[in-house]
Amino acid sequence: MIITTTPTIEGKTIVDYRGIVVGDAVMGANVFRDIAASFRDFFGGHSRSYEKVFAAAREEAIQEMMKQAELLGANAIVGVDVDYEAVGQSGSILMVSVSGTAVVVR
Secondary structure, eight states: OOOOSSSOOTTTOOEEEEEEEEEEEEEOOOOHHHHHHHHHHHHSOOHHHHHHHHHHHHHHHHHHHHHHHTTTSSSSSEEEEEEEEETTTTOOOOEEEEEEEEEOOO
């Protein structure tokens, strides 16, 4: 399945719009990651543990969106938007939401 943030796909023609599809993933970050990340924030550098959580959440949300598109008979998703939100009392829960338009292309 072709997934793109653009409204069109070069070399393809959209022949049918099947509707809006979404995918959401909510993941908690554990206390050990929080402590490690705080040290990295203080001393500088990347927080690899959080990067892995972000990547896993994004992939889960995209997979969910693709399943919805497949159920609608689409073979591509255009206009994809990815949003990240920290929720929960301490902001330690990550929510990733993706949305786009399921289409049939030829």
